[in-house]
Amino acid sequence: MAETHAESVGLAHQFEDLAQQHDADTLGIWVFLVTEIMFFGGVFASYAILRWLYFTAFAAGSHLLDVRLGAINTVVLLGSSLTMALSVRSAQIGNRRFLVIFLILTMILGGAFLGVKAYEYNQKFVEHIVPSLDWAPEGAILARLAPGGLDHAKLYFFFYFAMTGLHALHMIIGMGLLLWLVLRARKGNFTPQYFAPVEVVGLYWHFVDIVWIFLFPLLYLIGGRY
């Protein structure tokens, strides 16, 4: 019992018309994003409690991150959100060429973000401040972390990796979805009447961007840099 792709391109059998389907798809993705808010919410809540309990350690850990890289990555990701929004716009007006271009641009910017992230992760291994896997801070780094308590600084870095890792995982999934969109868009699957997949992936991508908008100050800017 496969879904019948009838006369109306992209209309699934359970819907009356494309308008109903589009409504259902958008509502569905918004509900999904709300579940994502709660999913990240669990980590944010844990972070909020432990940061409040061990502020000094968290600030010390945060000061080992490179604000410039964080800010650059923020700009890169915001840029990818812009190109994503423009992809949706191109789909709306039925411009297949620009749709593909903007989708690919979004993927490139997403890739750049992940590249910077990978570089930062690598730095943490070099500095031996990866909880559990490579945790042996020494020298100047040890001296900076020690005042807040090493165990608590380790918790900070756990949150750093857990939060950015979950975020990066979402980015990777998003890149996969973008690739799927590019392939479909090249085949001319989308019309100004039917572009719900582009819009849905777009909403997801913007959500991932929003998570980063909060991660940047919460991880990189604890306790100021003065």
Place this chain on the structure above:
Amino acid sequence: MSTATPGTRGNAPRNYLNADYGWRSWLFTVDHKRIALLYMVSITFFFVVGGFFAMLMRIHLIEPQGALVQPETYNKLFTLHGVIMIFFFLVPSIPAVLGNFLIPLMIGARDLAFPRLNLLSWYIYIVGGLFTLYSAIAGGVDTGWTFYTPYSSTYSNTQVTAVAVGVFITGFSSILTGLNFIVTIHKMRAPGLTWFRLPLFIWAMYATSIIFTLGTPVLAITLFLLALEHLFHVGIFSPALGGDPLLFQHLFWFYSHPAVYIMILPAMGVVSEIIACFARKRIFGYKIVGFSSVAIAVLGFLVWGHHMFVTGQSIYAGLIFSLLSFLVAIPSAIKVFNWTSTLYKASISYEAPMLYALGFIGLFTMGGLTGMFLAALATDVHLNGTYFIVAHFHYIMVGGAVMGYLGGMHFWWPKISGRKYPNGWAALAAAIVFVGFNLTFFPQFILGYLGMPRRYAFYPAEFQVLNVMSSAGASILGVGYLIPLIYFIWSMRYGPIAEANPWGAKGLEWQTSSPPPTENFTQMPVVTEEAYAYGAEEEPSRG
């Protein structure tokens, strides 16, 4: 009434069961009715497994020093009993089986909004279930279904990670099911089916879906963190490494208290349908019953701290959580009063589903009222962590949710299978379940008040009499659950053919044939009246 044509009787009319044959037609189906049956088979399997563990526990507890197994094994039994019954039976029971089957039928749709997502949910559930079964075979897990840290994260050397991953995965099944239901109920209702014409079952499923989508992700991330903690000893929940064990409890109960409402709200919806049908009455105070479902879903999120009154939580937080816990009791009380009033000047008949529904009201009333002991700070201090808790939540989850599930299965079985079951046996089973249930769990209230803590593999001899009573009751209860299992299976082959609407019930699902065709309705229905128009005046000939 709707303009749907009643199912044509005749030589095996085409329906969703005979539309296609072979295992592929089941495992790759996107038909919500077939997926419901996939769920039905799987949750029944898990119910039998969980019930088996429960029987072993009750046999073990006949003797104070423990009659059957080593304490370590007993700990694994109650853990797996809890994990399997809660995450793999109770949470998916009514939503994934009856909800999946009925929501599109009740709202006059051809299917859920996202049929392939629906099938995916089932596969996710199965994968999660396999992880859990693997953990059971690979040595079990002994943390209790609550997974309290730092025991689970640092000290237990059992299969914590496998179970945490299993429940984590299954969580996504709940999330996607809830998402599917919310979108379907919003966007796919038949013309004329306004919110206040919806059956109360749909209201209840909607409220349940709210909890699914908002609560389950928090459980998922919590168990994810727990698994990381267990594998890598990171320390968020381990005080020895600088973390805080109460943080785990907060996150865990943020989902796991509302999870109780995931179990009970759908049962409330089922009971509303059954009572209306067999009393031939509109549910008294329809709107208030509907809104109270949503109120319970929302308030249910604000009360989790009452699990933590004695854990070293701030006493001020305890005060707030106590107050909110009492508030959530009020909509539940309102529902009970409204169901009772529905019977006033009604025309009541006593088929099996009605017996289950009435049993539900009785047991839920007791379960709900005993909750007040646990919401009140001073008495909770004494009763927390004792058998009183065990008795209380079994009254809600087994007396409430399982009674509701069985009532619903008896009510809609003719629609699901197209066959009738023997009503006499069904009535007998309902009576046995009711008696066996009370004999099992009532003594546990007294045990708890006397101070017997839960999760004890052996216990002081003075508690033996009540434990033996409880075990005796459990054996009766076990028989009570086996009987329906037998006659349901029997009826699939030998039961008399059911007509489209054997109970004379209202609701769109009864307007199509039994079992319904794959596309649900041969002609899409249009709704012109409210739910439960059983009354004398509104009885035009079209029913």
Place this chain on the structure above:
Amino acid sequence: MQGLPIQPDQASTIARSVDHLYFFITAITLFFTILIFSIIFYFMIKYRRRSPDERPKPIEGSLPLEVLWTAIPTVIVAVIFVWGSSLYFQNSEPPPGAMEIFVTGKQWMWKAEHPEGQREINELHVPLGRPVKLTMTSEDVIHDFFVPAFRVKKDVLPGRYTSLWFQATRLGTFHLFCAQYCGAFHAGMLGSVIVVEPDQYERWLAGSVLGETMEAAGERLFKENACVTCHLSDGTGPAPSLLGVYGNTVHLTNGQSLIADDAYIRESILSPAAKIVNGYKPVMPSFQGQLTEEQILDMVAYIRSLGKTPEKQEEGKQ
């Protein structure tokens, strides 16, 4: 206890008041259960279906009734809430002058330590009629100290101090249970609370002295671990003097201040850098993993004793 017991012993000052609330809620529960059951049975018989095509008149509902049965439960739960909470708040603080005993939970035993130095395992001797405050911590997982006859219960957490208090009103031996699942032999983590006459308690204390008092043990540890090298009592050392610290306000380097209590002292021993006293440097090493919870409790008792006397407090404030 013979036959079928239905009520646990009432052996503490609060047991009776908790039971009163318990009976009140039981009465409410019984009343409503019987009410609902009788109404249902009455309706079931009175309004049974008499002919197959009987069609009762529909009833919309009734706003006055809905208001009534919203209001009644609201009032009842409000009463129970206020009653339960006020009782809980009354019982949450020990009366002044309560004697103090330290309890450590460990898989799967209870260890108690009296200030005078007596140690017991799975037993707790307390005198009749005197308020007793327990300060509790755990060496491993979460346990829960539960004495049904006293109607008291509190989780015993690793890395934290929790406390409860009771005043026994009956002589005898009562169950002490662990009520928070703690592993394989959770059920075996049993103890007994033995309530004796005060003079008998004194005799028991005298008869079972095993060594030094907690304060003395703490003082010994204070020297053995070289704390004394830096924490000079005249305040001239690289670390603050501990005279008169306990129970007083401490000002920290980050501008905040707090009251030095058990938890603060414990934290300062285990993670010294977390809260540094204003004017000092974070030079103290952590003693995490080097002291048992019992030893830390001894040191807490010692540091408490330094804060005890008013004249020393004056000294410490300078």
Place this chain on the structure above:
Amino acid sequence: MSQQIVPLKTYVTVFVSLIGLTLLTTGVAFIDLGPFNTVVALVIAFCKMLLVIFFFMHLRQSGGLVRIVLLAGFFWLALLIGLTTADYRTRNWTPAPDAWSTTAPPTHP
């Protein structure tokens, strides 16, 4: 169905504002505002989120239902963080219940 086409200019303006806010939040981190550093950083992040939601995610054109769904998400997140934090923040309100404790009002960090 958001069928109105948003002009290109809007998207670019929003993007430029987002970049501006990012630079602002980074800059403010280097100024000592005490505890307000966190507050300012979160307020700026919140504004950036609103820009993304309203313009890039078309909430401006979306129906009430989507807005309610989103508000529910934030409301529940606030519940989770708020009620959990409430426990931690009020734990020290009870003064050290001890015979030796002074009468000074409890302060907590």
